[in-house]
Amino acid sequence: MIITGKLNTLFLPDLDLWHVRLILNGPDFRDPLEIAKVLTPFIQAGAVSPNDLRDLAGRILGKTLEEWPEEEYHRPIETKPKVSNSFLDTVLQKSAGSQEDLIHLLKDVRDELEEIRK
Numbered sequence: 001m002i003i004t005g006k007l008n009t010l011f012l013p014d015l016d017l018w019h020v021r022l023i024l025n026g027p028d029f030r031d032p033l034e035i036a037k038v039l040t041p042f043i044q045a046g047a048v049s050p051n052d053l054r055d056l057a058g059r060i061l062g063k064t065l066e067e068w069p070e071e072e073y074h075r076p077i078e079t080k081p082k083v084s085n086s087f088l089d090t091v092l093q094k095s096a097g098s099q100e101d102l103i104h105l106l107k108d109v110r111d112e113l114e115e116i117r118k
Helices: 002-011 032-044 050-061 087-094 099-117
Strands: none
Touching: 032 050
């Protein structure tokens, strides 16, 4: 509102536009993918509870969703880091290091491939 007021009073008269008013629309948060992009960091940081998201989920689904009464749904969602012991995850973690780590990584890959071949 402040920006449009400034634009209307400062720029339009300089452009000799007298019977025109600018109106700026706000962001459109109706797209579920855009909503997910915005909310993901908050969810990952544990800053929202499941009940905080019920109203928004209801709007996306086109129905009214009541809040869950249990206390656990009023507390932020706890996110736990993904624990994976797969060989690929180990390889990817090691590849983020120095060149010496890369050499060890390639040797580990070689050893794994030899084990698979046996």
